[in-house]
Amino acid sequence: MNNLSYFLTRTAAANGSRPAIFHGETTHSYAWMDRQVSRLANGLVSLGLKPGDHVGLILANNPSGLVSLFAPLRAGMTIVPMNPKLHPQEHGYMLENSESRALIVSASLLDGLLAADPDLPDRLVVIAIDRPAGDDPRIVDFADLLARSADRFEDADVDADDIAWIFYTSGTTGKPKGAMLxxxxxxxxxxxxxxxxxxxxxxxxxxxxxxxxxxxxxxxxxxxxxxxxxxxxxxxxxxxxxxxxxxxxxxxxxxxxxxxxxxxxxxxxxxxxxxxxxxxxxxxxxxxxxxxxxxxxxxxxxxxxxxxxxxxxxxxxxxxxxxxxxxxxxxxxxxxxxxxxxxxxxxxxxxxxxxxxxxxxxxxxxxxxxxxxxxxxxxxxxxxxxxxxxxxxxxxxxxxxxxxxxxxxxxxxxKDMIISGGHNIYPREIEEVLYRHPAIQEATVFGLPDRKWGERVVAAIVRKGAAELDEAGVVEWCRGNLASYKKPTEVHFFDELPKSGYGKILKREVRILVGG
Known part of the structure; x- marks a missing residue:
């Protein structure tokens, strides 16, 4: 009973007729949800996955997403849920870093991932929700996989300290870290x-x-x-x-x-x-x-x-x-x-x-x-x-x-983290993207108070020589490399930025310069 899937197994056995899911005009019972979870668990096993394997999840908020959350756990696997608002390059990093063997992804989010990283790891099986498989042999249709799988699957035996969920959280090094829960x-x-x-x-x-x-x-x-x-x-x-x-x-x-x-x-x-x-x-x-x-x-x-x-x-x-x-x-x-x-x-x-x-x-x-x-x-x-x-x-x-x-x-x-609209945003991650711009000599990023969002992301930039670069160009550069909520909403340009005796940019003084 260490497996988190036990919560569903127990509820479906005792309250199978109770409504579990409401979506538009559709209502599904706990018995239905339990069967769908078992079908997907069987489907993952049929694709060659084993207990302990990692399954990436990039899910829209819909019933299939909830089923996808429970099914790998039932099969003794580890889920790696990823924020759908992240940039596809960020999703690609998490899939590679977590060594995920499969990815369950909503159709609306798949095309961006494939465009950003057409050479996904060979080991990765992609299961697409609400998107026909088409001619791409890497893509398995979610509905078809469930339709051909059995609707009974016993909760896998797991140890209480086995990893259930790898939760990626932003890090000051510019790369997310996977917290093992x-x-x-x-x-x-x-x-x-x-x-x-x-x-x-x-x-x-x-x-x-x-x-x-x-x-x-x-x-x-x-x-x-x-x-x-x-x-x-x-x-x-x-x-x-x-x-x-x-x-x-x-x-x-x-x-x-x-x-x-x-x-x-x-x-x-x-x-x-x-x-x-x-x-x-x-x-x-x-x-x-x-x-x-x-x-x-x-x-x-x-x-x-x-x-x-x-x-x-x-x-x-x-x-x-x-x-x-x-x-x-x-x-x-x-x-x-x-x-x-x-x-x-x-x-x-x-x-x-x-x-x-x-x-x-x-x-x-x-x-x-x-x-x-x-x-x-x-x-x-x-x-x-x-x-x-x-x-x-x-x-x-x-x-x-x-x-x-x-x-x-x-x-x-x-660590200078910015919290904007409930999202944790680390300046270092944005600064690394800015420093890759050919027209940027120096950059620093910080948060300023914002009545609506809590904090807004602000960038201070020194251009290279006579390079031409405006606020729109900076924002667009970030949009192409980061999740949209991480891009600066305010950009200031300087001839030079204040620094300490060790050459470190003094964020506090920059805040004062921009009126923060």
């Missing part, structure tokens, strides 16, 4: 979620508006375990109005949102035109949310918000600020609205100085975490493991402090 890690996450964040019931329905590769995929497990419903959008781009209609039509109870989405909802008054009374839990995190906007959200939508602090290396979650504490209006309560809450069950959260000494309340240092929630390490990256995992503690790289009541306040990011 075991079945034990994710089972701990499920228990933490059910106890601390939301005690899911069978009558609950989860809206899939965040990527399956991140929060929504992680939240799937506890909702499957409790026989709750999974509601998939028919829209491709989030609008407040579409979400309100989705909640009203399907009686959605639960969603995960980054603060940017909450702010979009606050800026759209059409919520008054819809019945949102079913919505009782909105988990949020991944970016700063200012206290005044949070108070406005509670006043507008009610006490439905739950915040957590987590990382891909210790997922959902390390700390929790529950619904009831969002209602506090005294001086202490309002101050703690700016916190990420207190440590959850099954995890310890402390503040260390640079020498690994624990700091007292109120003193800022690096946030460290330990417990069964913490990853086993980074895939094929011993240097990163030595830096991140020390004496049983995960060094998160985030700076913050604990107040006298144990509430965690994040104050900075140790």
């Amino acid at each position: 075991s079945h034990r890690n994710l089972t701990t996450m499920v228990n933490t979620q059910l106890i601390e964040f939301n005690p899911v019931k069978a009558s609950d329905r989860l809206a899939y508006i965040a990527p399956l590769s991140h929060s929504n995929g992680l939240m799937a497990f506890q909702h499957v375990a409790r026989a709750a419903g999974h509601v998939f959008p028919t829209f491709s781009r989030f609008t407040a109005g579409d979400f309100y209609r989705m909640v009203e039509r399907y009686r959605v109870t639960t969603a995960f949102m980054v603060p940017t989405i909450i702010q979009i909802m606050l800026d759209d008054p059409s919520h008054k035109e819809h019945d949102l009374s079913s919505l009782h839990t909105v988990m949020y995190g991944g970016a700063p949310m200012y206290v005044d906007r949070l108070k406005e959200a509670v006043d507008t939508f009610g006490p439905i918000f739950v915040q957590g602090f987590a990382q891909g290396e210790a997922p959902m979650g390390c700390t929790c600020l529950p619904r009831e504490e969002h209602l506090a209006r005294d001086e202490v309560g309002e101050r703690r609205l700016g916190s990420a809450g207190r440590e959850c069950l099954f995890v310890k959260v402390r503040i260390f100085d640079n020498d690994g000494n624990q700091l007292p309340p109120g003193e800022a240092g690096e946030i460290v975490v330990r417990g069964d929630l913490v990853m086993r390490g980074y895939w094929k990256n011993p240097e990163a493991n030595r830096a991140a995992l020390q004496d049983g503690w995960l060094r998160t790289g985030d700076i913050g402090y604990l107040d006298e009541g144990g509430y965690l306040f994040l104050t900075d990011r140790k």
Whole structure:
């Protein structure tokens, strides 16, 4: 019963007739979902995959994506979900680095990958959802594979510490790192979620508006375990109005949102035109949310918000600020609205100085975490493991402090990370792309506060000699090499950039020069 697929196996056996999936006019039961997962598991085995093999996932938010999340796990394989918003070159790197044997990909995302990397690894079997195989022998049709596979497959025996999910998280070196999450890690996450964040019931329905590769995929497990419903959008781009209609039509109870989405909802008054009374839990995190906007959200939508602090290396979650504490209006309560809450069950959260000494309340240092929630390490990256995992503690790289009541306040990011719209963006990665431009002599990238996105990406550039280059050219260069959300939204040009005595560009002084 160590296998995460057990949650589905148990629910299908006990509640097979309950509705599992809602998508447009279509509803599917848990018995149907269980059969589809078994068919895909059998299909993967028929293609030569074995327990322990890695399966890449680039999935749109639809029922086939949820089936694809569970099937490799049922067969004892490791899933490698990738954010569909990433650039195809980034997907290609993750597939190569993770040594994936198969890729399950939505049709809308496949063409870009093949165009960017026509010479995919020979070992890679590509299974395309909603796209006929055609003449390319590398591509297997998802529907055809399921149709010719048996609908019974016993959960593979796995050890609790076997790797279930490789979660790629941005790194300061410019290349993503694969956090290895075991079945034990994710089972701990499920228990933490059910106890601390939301005690899911069978009558609950989860809206899939965040990527399956991140929060929504992680939240799937506890909702499957409790026989709750999974509601998939028919829209491709989030609008407040579409979400309100989705909640009203399907009686959605639960969603995960980054603060940017909450702010979009606050800026759209059409919520008054819809019945949102079913919505009782909105988990949020991944970016700063200012206290005044949070108070406005509670006043507008009610006490439905739950915040957590987590990382891909210790997922959902390390700390929790529950619904009831969002209602506090005294001086202490309002101050703690700016916190990420207190440590959850099954995890310890402390503040260390640079020498690994624990700091007292109120003193800022690096946030460290330990417990069964913490990853086993980074895939094929011993240097990163030595830096991140020390004496049983995960060094998160985030700076913050604990107040006298144990509430965690994040104050900075140790490695200059930018958080924009809930996405973690590392300047070094963008700088490396900029330095490849033939007209750029020097570049530095940093974040500036932004009311809508939390932070916006800003670049400061020194051109080479008399080279001609404008803001549009810089943005277009980044668009061709990075995920769209990573490209600068603001570019400043200088004759020279301020530097330290060691020749290092001084980001803080550059921020001042651009008015940040």
